[in-house]
Amino acid sequence: MSAEPLDPVLEERARRIVETSIELAERGGFEAVRLRDVAAHAGVALGTLYRRFRSKEDLLVAALEQETRALAQRVRQRPPKGAEASERVVGFFALATRGMLRRPNLSRAMLRATAAGEPVLAQKVEIFHDLMRRMVVSALRGEPVDPVRPAITDEERLVGDLLNRVWFALMMSWAGGVQSHGSIGEQMRSSVDLVLGPGNHARETHRASGTTGQ
Amino acid sequence: MSAEPLDPVLEERARRIVETSIELAERGGFEAVRLRDVAAHAGVALGTLYRRFRSKEDLLVAALEQETRALAQRVRQRPPKGAEASERVVGFFALATRGMLRRPNLSRAMLRATAAGEPVLAQKVEIFHDLMRRMVVSALRGEPVDPVRPAITDEERLVGDLLNRVWFALMMSWAGGVQSHGSIGEQMRSSVDLVLGPGNHARETHRASGTTGQ
């Protein structure tokens, strides 16, 4: 997916750096990712680290991308099941949420990094949002993820982006301790139902909602 | 709204500190809010600043709250007009967005501060979200804001939170330069239409969507 044909040695180094950051963040969150420590544990000098990554946030956003790719892998192997689109989408977000909550310190650190607001970084954050949207859309369709960037309708993009934004904002609240695991699930379910209609898919085909949404 | 009966002198000091932060952030963004400078400009010692505010982010979240109250004031005086709920809600978010984009540096700084992830701070961020939700709901109803914390139905809360989250995530993207002013407006309109139906209000009363959404 990355286009640059990097020296494998360099790439390996970069990967080890990210890996180390993840470990440190997992243990102690954002502050625990001390760049001197990262460099030391990864066996490189501080300068080398800064040659690869522009900032601490850059590093953590790289971690976020990696973790999101891992999530995509999981989703690919075990796609969310369900007859209704809404079921599958809710299932997908449940999976994503579980993945985040499994390592709260790391997740908080990565989320925080997305808010740095520097343009170059924001582009990388956008990669994360793209990946998420793609997964949502595939859950929406009930298709496997990623048959090489399938064409996406406007409707799908709209719904995908919207739900992603809701989920992302929920994660941000969770990061501060405001949202519990349970309430995240509930709110995502409600939101999905509201957007897709409780149990069906679209704007143009409203069916009388017979099944209980709850 | 704040319950604490603070010494007016202290309160005045705190306000001057926040005011100074806003000015500095307006000029140079997050990094320009150097706490030594803030203290100096506000005419207090660094220690005094830290007695009032736990961190730089705390300071900027206080600024966010203040700015949001100012927005509420504007909305109260000039409520978003429109026959349809969706129109009014779109109008409200347009107002909010305009307010943010008028002072991009300040807004970016405040948004960034919301992501610190520290629990105490997150509670204060929640105040901001509450204010926003209240404004959305009042636009939804077409009523003035804030007749002293009116009872809110589950449906209103759901819709309000959802749209707020979408808007907040959009602002976060905007902060990194990803979203332009125009695209923010478009995306909010689409989202509102998707959630409310293009031109009507609810889940239970689906009307055939006769009017063109676009």
Next chain:
DNA sequence: GAGCGGGTTGGAACGTGTTTCAATCCGGCG
């Protein structure tokens, strides 16, 4: 083999958020 150039290293240096502390100020009270 000598020289070149880019990446790497170790370490110093700088700026700024945050903490700490002794000295000081000040309003109220005996």
Next chain:
DNA sequence: CGCCGGATTGAAACACGTTCCAACCCGCTC
């Protein structure tokens, strides 16, 4: 008036992100 306690001050100190740099290593070319 003299004193107390809490807030304030000024300044130093600390931690960590970030920058800078001279020395060094290594693969390549002439």
